[in-house]
Amino acid sequence: MSDDLNHLKSLMDDANPKPDAARRAANLSQAQSNFATLQQSRIATESSLWQRLVVGMQSGVGKGAVTASVVLVAAGLFFAAPPEPSQLNAPLATATKIGQSAQEGLVAEFAAPAPMMEADDASVASRTTALHDRSAAPLTSYERVRAALMQEVFPSKDDVRIAEMVDAFTYDSESAKTDENFAAAISRFGQLLHSPQALGRSGYDDVIALAQANLGSDPSGERAEAVMLMQLARDLSQ
Amino acid sequence: MRMTTSDEDLAEAAAAGDGAAFASLLDRHYDRLFAFCFRLTGSRADAEDLTQDICAVLPAKLASYQRRAKVTTWLYRVAVNAAHDRRRKRATYAKATTGWGDWEIQRTAENDDTAEKLDWLTVAMRQLPIDLRDTLALVLDEMTHAQAGDVLGVSEGTISWRMSEAKKALRVIKEQEAKT
Numbered sequence: 001m002s003d004d005l006n007h008l009k010s011l012m013d014d015a016n017p018k019p020d021a022a023r024r025a026a027n028l029s030q031a032q033s034n035f036a037t038l039q040q041s042r043i044a045t046e047s048s049l050w051q052r053l054v055v056g057m058q059s060g061v062g063k064g065a066v067t068a069s070v071v072l073v074a075a076g077l078f079f080a081a082p083p084e085p086s087q088l089n090a091p092l093a094t095a096t097k098i099g100q101s102a103q104e105g106l107v108a109e110f111a112a113p114a115p116m117m118e119a120d121d122a123s124v125a126s127r128t129t130a131l132h133d134r135s136a137a138p139l140t141s142y143e144r145v146r147a148a149l150m151q152e153v154f155p156s157k158d159d160v161r162i163a164e165m166v167d168a169f170t171y172d173s174e175s176a177k178t179d180e181n182f183a184a185a186i187s188r189f190g191q192l193l194h195s196p197q198a199l200g201r202s203g204y205d206d207v208i209a210l211a212q213a214n215l216g217s218d219p220s221g222e223r224a225e226a227v228m229l230m231q232l233a234r235d236l237s238q
Numbered sequence: 239m240r241m242t243t244s245d246e247d248l249a250e251a252a253a254a255g256d257g258a259a260f261a262s263l264l265d266r267h268y269d270r271l272f273a274f275c276f277r278l279t280g281s282r283a284d285a286e287d288l289t290q291d292i293c294a295v296l297p298a299k300l301a302s303y304q305r306r307a308k309v310t311t312w313l314y315r316v317a318v319n320a321a322h323d324r325r326r327k328r329a330t331y332a333k334a335t336t337g338w339g340d341w342e343i344q345r346t347a348e349n350d351d352t353a354e355k356l357d358w359l360t361v362a363m364r365q366l367p368i369d370l371r372d373t374l375a376l377v378l379d380e381m382t383h384a385q386a387g388d389v390l391g392v393s394e395g396t397i398s399w400r401m402s403e404a405k406k407a408l409r410v411i412k413e414q415e416a417k418t
Binding site: 004005008009011012015016017018019020023024027028030031032034035036038039042158161162163164166187190 | 252255257260261264265268269272273276277281282283284285286287289290293294296297298300358359362374377378401404405408409412
């Protein structure tokens with residue numbers, strides 16, 4: 001590595017922050033619960049397919065006479081020495097077909113190879129999110145925070161996404177410093193919603209003062225509204 | 239006992255449905271993943287959100303893990319893709335932020351000495367195109383050019399070329415600084 005790169009690396013190493021312990025724990029537990037939910041839905045899908053397979057066989061060939069081994073042997077024979085279509089009785093063909101489509105379905109749903117670009121990331125995220133009782137509507141983090149506070153409850157920590165909250169505002173004040181300070185106020189607001197102890201005793205009062213002092217011209221009133229939400233959160237926290 | 243199990247064994251067990259293996263794997267890699275997210279985004283808040291995104295999709299992503307890949311390579315690939323998604327999403331509603339560093343670095347750097355160092359890092363990273371930033375984030379994380387190529391889905395040669403572009407760009411930034 002060249003000197004420039006070494007320099008950059010040491011700066012980067014110095015700058016590297018430690019992950020927030022509370023969010024670390026929350027993220028790990030969310031991942032584990034998503035994992036468990038996915039496993040459950042996978043087992044449920046597998047067993048319902050199996051039931052369909054067995055029911056299909058039973059109704060065609062004779063109730064109670066079919067076991068798993070019969071299905072496997074039948075499928076094995078079918079693949080080893082495919083009989084003429086005319087030799088096949090209908091239920092066996094159906095069973096084999098169900099077996100195949102069941103397997104294909106599972107492969108498509110759970111083992112879809114996605115080695116690189118994954119356009120489905122968003123849909124996977126939203127599907128997993130939906131499994132967790134969160135609104136499927138595409139609300140931004142700030143909108144969810146607002147909706148919760150307007151109902152006088154704290155937003156769930158999963159909904160508090162600091163960078164997204166900061167992004168929810170427009171920054172075109174005459175003074176860049178005003179924008180920067182307002183963004184900082186929103187960021188601290190997010191931190192407070194995450195872990196009320198994070199900013200010490202003064203907490204909300206400081207954040208509210210910082211936001212109020214940096215409203216700028218606020219043509220849409222969005223900053224004033226944010227201050228109102230901060231006040232609601234402060235009142236809730238008392 | 240889990241500590242002595244290899245990453246790859248844990249990932250394979252997790253892909254087969256072992257929840258404890260999944261938890262153990264994620265716990266083992268979380269801090270490094272977070273640090274990588276910081277290198278990709280340059281902002282603590284973004285790194286926190288990005289790590290959260292990754293944790294949410296990781297269970298579903300396990301299906302794409304293949305034994306022949308190193309777990310870190312796979313994990314970083316998921317991270318790079320999640321970062322791309324985030325940038326795309328942000329582009330739709332965030333005009334004020336430029337990516338690396340943003341407002342946060344300056345704000346958190348309260349003492350002047352750190353501020354100066356961070357300024358240089360921020361200036362340098364911001365001036366690089368996203369491809370070069372991603373490449374640097376990987377190489378500065380001790381990845382070889384071949385491993386970085388694996389993560390980004392490009393050849394080793396492309397990584398080497400990008401690194402030489404990044405070095406050139408850094409030199410130019412330094413020279414400009416020396417003049418002012």
